[in-house]
Amino acid sequence: MTIARRSLLLASMATGLAMNGRTVFAKASQPSTAVNFDIPAGACDCHTHIHGDPEKFPFFAGRVYTPEPASPEEMAALHKALRLQRVVIVTPSVYGTDNSATLFGMKARGADARGVAVIGEKTTDGDLDALQKAGVRGIRVNLATGGTNDPTIGRQRFLTAVDRMKSRGMHVQVYTLLPMVAAIKADLAASPVPVVFDHFGGAEARLGTGQPGFADLVELVRSGKVYVKISGAYRASTQGPDYADVIPFAKALIAANPERIVWGTDWPHPDSVTPPGKKPTDVTPLLQIDDGRLLNQLPVWAPDAAVRKKILVDNPARLYGFG
Numbered sequence: 485m486t487i488a489r490r491s492l493l494l495a496s497m498a499t500g501l502a503m504n505g506r507t508v509f510a511k512a513s514q515p516s517t518a519v520n521f522d523i524p525a526g527a528c529d530c531h532t533h534i535h536g537d538p539e540k541f542p543f544f545a546g547r548v549y550t551p552e553p554a555s556p557e558e559m560a561a562l563h564k565a566l567r568l569q570r571v572v573i574v575t576p577s578v579y580g581t582d583n584s585a586t587l588f589g590m591k592a593r594g595a596d597a598r599g600v601a602v603i604g605e606k607t608t609d610g611d612l613d614a615l616q617k618a619g620v621r622g623i624r625v626n627l628a629t630g631g632t633n634d635p636t637i638g639r640q641r642f643l644t645a646v647d648r649m650k651s652r653g654m655h656v657q658v659y660t661l662l663p664m665v666a667a668i669k670a671d672l673a674a675s676p677v678p679v680v681f682d683h684f685g686g687a688e689a690r691l692g693t694g695q696p697g698f699a700d701l702v703e704l705v706r707s708g709k710v711y712v713k714i715s716g717a718y719r720a721s722t723q724g725p726d727y728a729d730v731i732p733f734a735k736a737l738i739a740a741n742p743e744r745i746v747w748g749t750d751w752p753h754p755d756s757v758t759p760p761g762k763k764p765t766d767v768t769p770l771l772q773i774d775d776g777r778l779l780n781q782l783p784v785w786a787p788d789a790a791v792r793k794k795i796l797v798d799n800p801a802r803l804y805g806f807g
Contacts, residue, residue: 543579549578
């Protein structure tokens with residue numbers, strides 16, 4: 485996220501208040517706009533995070549930002565308001581390869597939760613067995629937050645992840661930008677496991693659908709080789725609260741292959757850019773995003789209720805193994 489984009493987002497955030505010598509920030513956002521269309525049974529929020537109590541779930545020492553806490557109880561309240569039954573919890577970069585907070589959140593949600601974990605060289609096959617048994621259905625390769633723009637390194641990290649997943653029937657989720665998609669397109673197309681891209685594949689709405697790499701992403705979606713999360717529209721756009729410039733991107737991806745699109749909030753909306761003058765270990769407030777208003781954009785992007793059911797129910801059920 486650029487500094488300019490972050491500044492615009494901060495304008496809509498609750499401000500920290502000094503109390504007794506410490507700063508108290510707003511809690512994780514809850515919807516302020518009611519959902520204005522019918523949500524089908526079994527609908528899934530395919531991209532969320534849990535930030536546990538730092539004393540119980542310590543952050544990774546090499547993190548590039550420090551978020552505020554966001555609990556399973558707050559997440560449950562969010563999904564009750566949005567009328568979403570199921571959830572996918574993704575381990576954020578602040579935990580490194582420690583998936584404990586994600587597993588904690590999944591356990592609290594029970595059978596309606598699945599997870600996406602982060603692993604490393606020290607993650608054993610036994611560790612992967614345990615994660616899979618707990619409901620983890622994929623692993624995340626983060627090439628954006630504290631990641632790399634080098635296609636050689638990105639390709640190797642992706643292929644290593646694929647190699648570990650191919651015998652398990654699990655997918656590889658990639659958080660990156662469009663130039664990386666274009667650079668490793670052949671490897672993505674040849675993957676023996678499903679590939680899932682976060683947040684519109686890293687597209688920037690201000691650059692339009694003609695920006696380098698977006699046509700490659702659309703082609704991969706059309707071929708059925710990859711899934712894309714039409715999630716976190718505020719990460720692609722600064723035109724909140726409705727993000728009108730995201731509409732052409734969402735429509736293009738859905739038109740390419742509605743069976744390869746899933747939706748997510750990106751709750752609790754962590755801001756991965758540490759403010760100037762602050763250290764990565766200083767707490768950065770969560771962004772205050774109205775997820776009700778965000779969800780209400782889905783009928784704009786996908787006017788057909790049958791297509792919305794694929795995006796909210798059928799595709800997540802297939803990808804994450806919901807019964």
